[in-house]
Amino acid sequence: MDVSLIPQVIANGLMMGMSYVLIASGLTIVLGITRIINFAHGEFYMLGAFCAYYFFQMAGVPYLVTILLAILAVGVLGMGVERVLFRPIREFFLPSVVVALGLAFFLAGTAAWLFGPEEKVVTSPFPGVLNALGATFSVERLVVILIAIVIMGGLWYLITRTKLGRALRGVAQDREAASLQGISVNGMCNISMGIGCGLAGAAGVLLGPIFIVHPYLGALAIFKALIVIILGGIGSMPGAVLGGLLLGFIESFGLTYLGGVTDVLLFAFIFVLILFRPGGLMGRVWVIRH
Amino acid sequence: MKKWLAGLLVVLISVVLAFTASCGPGEGEANTYKLGYLGPLTGPAASWGIPIKNGMEMAAEEINDAGGIVVAGETYMLQIVAADDRFVPEGAVTAVQKLIYDDKIQYIWGPIGSACALAVQPITEENRVAIFAISSDALGPEHPYTFSYLSSPTARAEVGYPWLKQNRPEVQRVALMAEHTPTGEAALEGARVGAEGQGLEVVAAEYFEPGITDFAPLLTRMLAKNPDVIDPSSTPAGPFSLIVKQAREMGYEGLFYTSYQPAEEVLVVGAGAENAEGIIAAGGPVYPKGTPEQQAFYQKYIEKYGKEVWQEAVSLGYRWVYWTTLIFEQVDSFDPDLVVEALAESEFEGIVATYRFGGEETYGIAREVEGNQTYLNIFHNGEWEPLAIIPLEW
Incomplete structure (x- = not known):
């Protein structure tokens, strides 16, 4: 084991982990409040990445404006999807799974038709590297981490310090009790979908210039996001942060020191974790009611 | 009434048959x-x-x-x-x-x-x-x-190494990487045969799963072996450009060689023209600069x-x-x-x-x-330039 690599491995883990946090946080909000596993979350992430391509790369819109546009556009689309597709079947677990999966295929196929199937690349808005503490940091990744921290901070403030956040938490904890307190469950589900999809859009627009953009990138994103929320705890925001960072560090250390066997060990770890903590590290156990 | 209907039917069938016959190739037609x-x-x-x-x-x-x-x-x-x-x-x-x-x-x-x-x-x-x-x-x-x-990924992957050995003597240590697919495996093994056949040392050979976009951990592991050339073999253009960009960001200054030539625009935008400068690729001719x-x-x-x-x-x-x-x-x-x-x-x-x-x-x-021949091209100033035409033994 080459210990001289450890600073770089930590840097890699942090950068990968924050990417996962960004993608998974929106999924966990939607799941926590609507109780729907939004399998199309990766496709909302993909649409955010296409915003980076079309607004920033092609139209020359300033990058920060592009981020806001992506959050808004994808968030509003998510609210529309909740109102039309998810709300009528929200109480039915299996139909909601089928609808969410169908939506994922629909969005990916439509994107391939509209934008073309080929891979697209986005010029880095923050090129260059920074050498510090024995590791090399990509400037654009550092900026993504900073923006992600700002977004997560804003989300934490919204959920824990505002009236809207209390209402959202109320619906997540007990819909009937929240409803009796005059909170609109439909409204909160709609808002949570807007926030969740907006976060997916933010993840896409931030990570688009770092990676590549194509209509099918949602599949891997949802896979990683599901691992993160299972690790961290279903429906738990702190759990999404912990799970994302944990996955990033496991992958970084594992792939550097162990190579391809990392995925095997990762899933072995997840199996053991679920056996002893079925709700993940910071979540609670979910039981499907028939 | 029935006779009238039967007559109409006969006329209609005749018209359809006549039309169908006229649609076939006539005398002298292809x-x-x-x-x-x-x-x-x-x-x-x-x-x-x-x-x-x-x-x-x-x-x-x-x-x-x-x-x-x-x-x-x-x-x-x-x-x-x-x-x-x-x-x-x-x-x-x-x-x-x-x-x-x-x-x-x-x-x-x-x-x-x-x-x-x-x-x-x-x-x-x-x-x-x-x-x-x-x-x-x-x-x-x-x-x-x-x-x-x-030509098979194995055959394609081998072709550039004799040229590298002859024309780039600084290349001694080779790092191979490929997608974990049958094509990727064949390409990586072909590259291994090609490199080792020229007496070069393969210091790393790594597979990655299709779809991954963050190569930092893999590159950290590979760059620790100090390669002179990284050969991502059959990796498609998008991920290839990410590998180039991320390796350069991690301080890698050596050569890239690939047996599947990526598109110029993907390299320029995805990796950056500066990062992609000097990449050598085997493949077809650079048509706009060819014969x-x-x-x-x-x-x-x-x-x-x-x-x-x-x-x-x-x-x-x-x-x-x-x-x-x-x-x-x-x-x-x-x-x-x-x-x-x-x-x-x-x-x-x-x-x-x-x-x-x-x-x-x-x-x-x-x-x-x-x-009977293959082409080696080099990426220079954001464009592919012809580098060499390699005759292949039949």
Whole structure:
């Protein structure tokens, strides 16, 4: 084991982990409040990445404006999807799974038709590297981490310090009790979908210039996001942060020191974790009611 | 009333029969002969398939404009029938059934990739339909109607190392990486054979899962071995550009070599022209800077269809239509047994190279296309430049 690599491995883990946090946080909000596993979350992430391509790369819109546009556009689309597709079947677990999966295929196929199937690349808005503490940091990744921290901070403030956040938490904890307190469950589900999809859009627009953009990138994103929320705890925001960072560090250390066997060990770890903590590290156990 | 209806029916049937008869080839008119394209036209691999199909249509149009082909005393105009397999085996099976049973096609370019080729092979072999796939895994003496129409990843990966050994003496330590797919594995092993055959040391050989975009952990592990060259073998253009960008960000200053030349625009935007400077790639010619014939061909293609991401693909289907139809005329028949044997023994002089089917030692049957030369290109100032033409031993 080459210990001289450890600073770089930590840097890699942090950068990968924050990417996962960004993608998974929106999924966990939607799941926590609507109780729907939004399998199309990766496709909302993909649409955010296409915003980076079309607004920033092609139209020359300033990058920060592009981020806001992506959050808004994808968030509003998510609210529309909740109102039309998810709300009528929200109480039915299996139909909601089928609808969410169908939506994922629909969005990916439509994107391939509209934008073309080929891979697209986005010029880095923050090129260059920074050498510090024995590791090399990509400037654009550092900026993504900073923006992600700002977004997560804003989300934490919204959920824990505002009236809207209390209402959202109320619906997540007990819909009937929240409803009796005059909170609109439909409204909160709609808002949570807007926030969740907006976060997916933010993840896409931030990570688009770092990676590549194509209509099918949602599949891997949802896979990683599901691992993160299972690790961290279903429906738990702190759990999404912990799970994302944990996955990033496991992958970084594992792939550097162990190579391809990392995925095997990762899933072995997840199996053991679920056996002893079925709700993940910071979540609670979910039981499907028939 | 009934008599009136019966009369009307007779008149209608007569009109329909007369119309149908008038639609057939009349005296002196040409027949139509259909050739099939089977491959991705939608989905993530569409950018590979579309230029191949376009090239086939361009060749068919040129041949038709020149009067078509004459086989057994009859003149035939060519028609390309394209079927989309979406790059998935079940799509390939559905598409090949349509081509064979509905369109009665006997010769098909495609499919791309071993998964699709192996899926359609039982149907095509049983129906004596020749396929010209991109897959060396499907070749064998028990499959006489199956050809591979691109040199194997193993063969492609080997070609650049003798040149590197001779012209870049600083290259001693090689790091290989590839997607964890059959193609990736073949390419990595080919590169290993190529590098070790020249006495170079392979200091790292790593696989990564398709779809991953963050190569930092893998590169950290590889760069710790101080390679002089990184060869991501068969990695597609998008992830390849990410590997280049991320490796440069991690301080790697050495050479990149690949046996699959990525598109310029993907490299410039994805990796950055500065990061991509000096990459060496094996593949086809840089058409705009090639021979007058290559330039004219490519100019005609892009005027008709626009610029393609996979430049090497534009001549694949084009060449196949000319080569196959030449054999039809030579044997004066469309009979698959005659045509397949004649093709396997033929040579075809194209604008990229002279081709034949080889691979008898490896597969027990000569069904893998071989060119007599390959091209090495270098990325310079945001563009591919011709570097060397490497003659291949036949």
